[in-house]
Amino acid sequence: MGLExxxxxxxxxxxxxxxxxxxxxxxxxxxxxGISCCAxxxxxxxxxxxxxxxxGSEVFRFSPRQADVMxxxxxxxxxxxxxxxxxxxxxxxxxxxxxxxxxxxSGGMYxxxxxxxxxxxxxxxxxxxxxxxxxxxxxxxxLITLQKKVQRGxxxxxxxxxxxxxxxxxxxxxxxx
Amino acid sequence: xNLVILQKLQAKFGDAIVESNEFRDELTVVVRxxxxxxxxTYLKEDRGLRYDLLVDLxxxxxxxxxxxFGVIYNVYSLKNRHRLRLKTFTxxxxxxxxxxxxxxxxxxxxxxxxxDMFGILFDGxxxxxxxxxxxxxxxxPLRKDFPLMGVPGSIRLPKK
Amino acid sequence: xxxxxxxxxxxxxxxxxxxxxxxxxxxxxxxENDLILNMGPQHPATHGVLRLLxxxxxxxxxxxxxxxxxxxxxxxxxxEASSFHEFIPHTDRLDYLSPLxxxxxxxxxxxxxxxxxxxxxAQYLRTIITELARISSHLLWLGAMAMDVGALxxxxxxxxxxxxxxxxxxxxxxxxxxxxYTRIGGLAHDMTESAETAxxxxxxxxxxxxxxxxxxxxxxxxxxxxxxxxxxxxxEQAIDLGLTGPNxxxxxxxxxxxxxxxxxxxxxxxxxxxxxxxxxxxxRYYVRMDEMKESQKMVVQLLERIPKGExxxxxxxxxxxxxxxxxxxxxxxxxxxxxINFGVDPPVGEIYQGVEAPKGELGFYIYSNxxxxxxxxxxxxxxxxxxxxxxxxxxxxxxxxxxxxIGSIDPVMGEADK
Numbered sequence: 045m046g047l048e049x050x051x052x053x054x055x056x057x058x059x060x061x062x063x064x065x066x067x068x069x070x071x072x073x074x075x076x077x078g079i080s081c082c083a084x085x086x087x088x089x090x091x092x093x094x095x096x097x098x099x100g101s102e103v104f105r106f107s108p109r110q111a112d113v114m115x116x117x118x119x120x121x122x123x124x125x126x127x128x129x130x131x132x133x134x135x136x137x138x139x140x141x142x143x144x145x146x147x148x149x150s151g152g153m154y155x156x157x158x159x160x161x162x163x164x165x166x167x168x169x170x171x172x173x174x175x176x177x178x179x180x181x182x183x184x185x186x187l188i189t190l191q192k193k194v195q196r197g198x199x200x201x202x203x204x205x206x207x208x209x210x211x212x213x214x215x216x217x218x219x220x221x
Numbered sequence: 222x223n224l225v226i227l228q229k230l231q232a233k234f235g236d237a238i239v240e241s242n243e244f245r246d247e248l249t250v251v252v253r254x255x256x257x258x259x260x261x262t263y264l265k266e267d268r269g270l271r272y273d274l275l276v277d278l279x280x281x282x283x284x285x286x287x288x289x290f291g292v293i294y295n296v297y298s299l300k301n302r303h304r305l306r307l308k309t310f311t312x313x314x315x316x317x318x319x320x321x322x323x324x325x326x327x328x329x330x331x332x333x334x335x336x337d338m339f340g341i342l343f344d345g346x347x348x349x350x351x352x353x354x355x356x357x358x359x360x361x362p363l364r365k366d367f368p369l370m371g372v373p374g375s376i377r378l379p380k381k
Numbered sequence: 382x383x384x385x386x387x388x389x390x391x392x393x394x395x396x397x398x399x400x401x402x403x404x405x406x407x408x409x410x411x412x413e414n415d416l417i418l419n420m421g422p423q424h425p426a427t428h429g430v431l432r433l434l435x436x437x438x439x440x441x442x443x444x445x446x447x448x449x450x451x452x453x454x455x456x457x458x459x460x461e462a463s464s465f466h467e468f469i470p471h472t473d474r475l476d477y478l479s480p481l482x483x484x485x486x487x488x489x490x491x492x493x494x495x496x497x498x499x500x501x502x503a504q505y506l507r508t509i510i511t512e513l514a515r516i517s518s519h520l521l522w523l524g525a526m527a528m529d530v531g532a533l534x535x536x537x538x539x540x541x542x543x544x545x546x547x548x549x550x551x552x553x554x555x556x557x558x559x560x561x562y563t564r565i566g567g568l569a570h571d572m573t574e575s576a577e578t579a580x581x582x583x584x585x586x587x588x589x590x591x592x593x594x595x596x597x598x599x600x601x602x603x604x605x606x607x608x609x610x611x612x613x614x615x616x617e618q619a620i621d622l623g624l625t626g627p628n629x630x631x632x633x634x635x636x637x638x639x640x641x642x643x644x645x646x647x648x649x650x651x652x653x654x655x656x657x658x659x660x661x662x663x664x665r666y667y668v669r670m671d672e673m674k675e676s677q678k679m680v681v682q683l684l685e686r687i688p689k690g691e692x693x694x695x696x697x698x699x700x701x702x703x704x705x706x707x708x709x710x711x712x713x714x715x716x717x718x719x720x721i722n723f724g725v726d727p728p729v730g731e732i733y734q735g736v737e738a739p740k741g742e743l744g745f746y747i748y749s750n751x752x753x754x755x756x757x758x759x760x761x762x763x764x765x766x767x768x769x770x771x772x773x774x775x776x777x778x779x780x781x782x783x784x785x786x787i788g789s790i791d792p793v794m795g796e797a798d799k
Contacts, residue, residue, distance in 0.1 A: 077423060079430055080452055080795050081477035084521070085558065088547075091540035106425040122376040123355050124430060124451040127422050129379035153470065156455030157362055157371025158354065166379045177558055244730040245493055273620055276735065277744055279759040295733050295746060295761075299620070299634070302641040304733065327623030330769045338457070353450035353798065362458060369455075369462050 061197055068112070068138070069194035070100040072187070075111030075135070077128060079118025082145040085177040086117045094180035099187055108134040113190065116167070117177075119147035120160045129166055137202040140170045140194070142186055145177050152176060168201035222303055223248040226270065234260055249306040254318050257309050261324045264296060264305070272296040272305060275321070278331035280339040284365045289313040290341050294321070311341065320346040338363035415443065420783070422451045428525060428787060429794030431768065440779050445772040449765070452798040460758035464724035465491050465565060466701065468758070473559040475760065475796040478521050479514035479739050480560050481550070483796075488563040489644060490734035490745035494727050495565070495699050501646075503567045503692040508645045509580070509683050510553070510562065511736075512676040516587070517546045518739035519673045526666070526788035527598060530607050535594050542590055545583055552576045565725060566700030567693035577684070584680050591673060598666075608662040612774040612786035615660060622773065623766045626741030627672065628790060630656045631664035638737040649686075652679050662789040669791075699725045724753015740764055740791060764797035 047055065074096075076086055090096050090104055097103075105111040108131045120128060132141070143163055146152035149172045151161030163169060170193060173186045193199075223243055230250065231238060237256035242249055252260055264272040277295040288310040296305050311318055320343040321328045332343045333352040340361035343349060351358065355376060360367055420433040430451035436444040456475070460468050472487040473480040485507045492499065499507075524539035547557040553576040554560045554569070562569050598604045614624075619632045629636055637654040639647040655671035657664040694700050701720055702713040727749045735744035741763025748757040767790050774786050 081474050081559065083429070084477060088540065088544070091544070092537050093541070093544045119452060119454055121451060121453055122378065123453070124422060126379055127430075127451070131423055154454045154459070156369055156459055157367070158376075158453050158455050160378065166381050168381070179557065245496070245732050247732060249731065274625075275623055276625075276742065277733070277746060277759065277761040279746060279757075281748060281757045293731075293746070293759075295744070299636055304642075306731075306733065325623070326618075326621045327766055327769060330765065334765075351450075353453040355450075362455065367458075369458055 062195070065195050065197050069191040072101055072112045072140075072191065072194065073103060073105045073110065074101050074142075075106065075108055075114045075131075076104050077114055077116045077118075077131065079116070079120065079124060080147070082117035082147070082177040085180055086115060086144065086183065089180040089183045091180075094184060096184065096187065099184065099191070101187065108132070109136065111135060112138070113140040113142060115142045115144055115183075116148045116163055117144040119152060119154060120163050121158045122160055123158070125160050125163075125166055128163070132167055132201075138199050139202050140190060140199055141167055141201060142171045142173060142190060143169045144173045144183060144186070145175060147176075148172075149174065170198075170200050222301075226303075226305065229270070230260070233263065247304060247306060249308060251308045251310070254309045254311060257307075258319050258321060258324065260307070261294070261321050265324055270298065271300045272298045273325075274299055275325035275327050275331075276304075278321075278328050278335065280335040280341055280363070282339060282363065282365050283310075287312070290316045290339055292318050292335060292341060316341045317344055318342075319344045322346060337361070340364070418780070428792055431787075431792060431794055431797075433771075433783070435775070435780070435783065437780060440781075442775045442778050442780060442783065445775045447768050447771050449768060449794070449797055452794045454799065456760060456799045457758055460755055462754065464721075464753045465727075465755065466720070466725070468755075469563065470559065470561045473561055475762065475799070476518070476738060476740060476743070476764070476793050477558075477795045478793055479518035480558065481510040481514040481554075481562055482518070482736075482738050483743065484561060484563040485511050485645075486734070486736040486738060486743050487745055488565055489736060490732065490747055491565050491725075491727075493734050494730070494732045494747055494749060495725060496728075497566050497694050497696055497699060499567055499694050500691045501688050502571075502690040503694075504646050505683055505687040506568055506572055506692065507563065508647065508650075509680055509687075511645070512679050512683075513546060513549070513580070515676050515739045516673050517543055519669045520546075522669060522739075522788075522791045523594065526785070526791075527594075527604075529784045529788045530604060532597060532601075532604065535597055538590070538594055542587070549576065549579045549583055552579050564693075564701055566696060567691075571692050580680070581684060584677055584684070587677050588674065591670075595670065605663065607782070607785055608666060608789070611662045611778060611782045612789060613659070613661045614770060614774050618773060619660065619770070622770045624741070624770055625766070626737065626739070626763055627665055627668045628741065628767055628770070630654065631668045632660040633658045638735055638742060642735075644734075644736060646683075650679050650682055662785055665789040726753070727751065735761070738763060740793060740796070741767060743796075760796070760799055762796040762799060764792040764794070765799075768792050768797055 078086055088094060114132060143149050148163045151159055171186050171190050173182055175182050227241055227248060234256060237253050237260060239251040239253060264270055274297045276297045279293050281291045281293060283289055283291060291308055291310045294307040309318060318341055320332060332346055335341055336349055337351040337353050338361060416437045418435045418437055420435060422430040422432045432448040434446045435442055456471060459471060469484060472483040475483045520539045520543050524536040527535035550560060551557050553572055554562045616632045616634060619629055633656060635656050640654055652675045655668050657667050697716050702716055706713040707717045729751045731748040733744055733746045735742045743763055744761030746759040747755050750756045775783060
């Protein structure tokens, strides 16, 4: 377009949704639901060698109200499922869920009476990471894939809020003086 | 060492000991459950024996028509550096065993776990409730007639 | 649903009103009731999924009920359904901070049951990996406890050291973390030259790196004041509650299974067992720091003395044969088939084998009735017993000390919940 040619590289034209999604994807703050062994690899993922903060996940927010993505790491038992669901419900939209490891994807090596065979039985999952436990580089790859998904504006569990999409309140009848 | 201890126990509690055997240098003594607490107190407080550390307490389901459930006590003496195992058996209907929390306080949680997994009730336990499974779970998982995959519908999941 | 909170003494009026569903409760003094705080299963500082119900009078803790079971995966029932060999990967996930140590413990128990003697090179290698696993577990304890108390730098530095250890494990075993290195009768494969060099390099540089972390904490006034005299437990109570490992040695009791009932090659090594008096958090900190230094000295001695030789016992009907022989020789093929499908052939009997794991005494009680699968396998997990001692340590402490005390006990829920 003529405007871009005139002003050069300092101007970029895009849709608002894309700009917002770009901001979102580069600052995904994870909430680590570290339950068992995968939590150790998640701590290594946040550690000095495989640094997650260079991809935008600067801090691990332990409060669900301040987080975007919940990484469920570890075997989810029936007793814990209630807790995980409660915390997921407390996260504000838009939110994503990464199911880390074999235990969360499908029950893993525990086909027993107390292990939920996959957290997708009670949570909408966006990304499954295979491994027992997955290496931290594997989890980084998952984070980057999730970022691509965020750029497209998709989320299994929530409708991503887009400007112009808020339901307007109907004005109540105005009493005229 | 094992022989000495066995003789000492047989001298004092001859009628309470049902059988004893030794396998891989470990002594196992099967006792009657009504003399259990007395025997445990003697083991802990006697000057020569001093079994002051209860290392492990577990249940076992032998799946026999008589004397189905057993409770196994692994004790250790810090002074003599010696291990000993006690076993006691109980029936299938209303399995009940006296508690040893008065002797070793660590038995508290171990007995709760045995109750949770097998359904063995401990008389005199201060706080007998489930520890691993949710409180309203109806079955006892480690019994031999409980399937590995569990009974579908026994624990509820939150809705998606 | 019955209430899971235990009242210490009287029942508070709020709880009584909740139970009676009485909604018209009036208070004359708004400060007359105690607060029951739920440090829930999801909490950054509870080292896993441990739930604590703490009763507070202002900021002082007057009672505490821990609730475990949020990670109960049914290990003991799984063991009854799998053969002895199949259970080895499951033992990795018990104390997931030091998986190699659990592998060694389980395999020692099965070998005691079967009556197999393992060749010396395998014994030395197993001791080396147990001590390296101890260093790895204590490093994570150090990072986590320091982070809970407020020192974030130590967390990053200890993780840097752990990454070096993970590289060594990957070189030696093939996996960073869930290793499953040991086999009944020996080890999976031998240690290569490059792995040995990596271990030597790490062991040479480790004391200097540990000293850096120590310099940040030992004389740090904030750390010392947050841990000195906090969470005291007396010696008699510790023994009565069944504490073992560093928690017991911090109360002044000289008990270490490596000295008392030696297994592997510990009777040939020279090492000291650090014991501190006091029973408080700072004593537990010192015990674990000294244990790391002793482990380093032990690995140096082991690397000097390790003999050459076989790493598998030769017992055809009980030990899995080597892969290259299975594919080429007939007898090994038959033995492999029988061992995988019908299991090893154990005698009827029961054994208990306890080892000194980084957290305490890890014990396996196996009752076998001659089948290829154990009839009963009980895992005596040290963290389960250590958490039971938590209410006694928290008595009278402030709410901000709870985190430091939990960190010093070092519970791992994977093994406490089995």
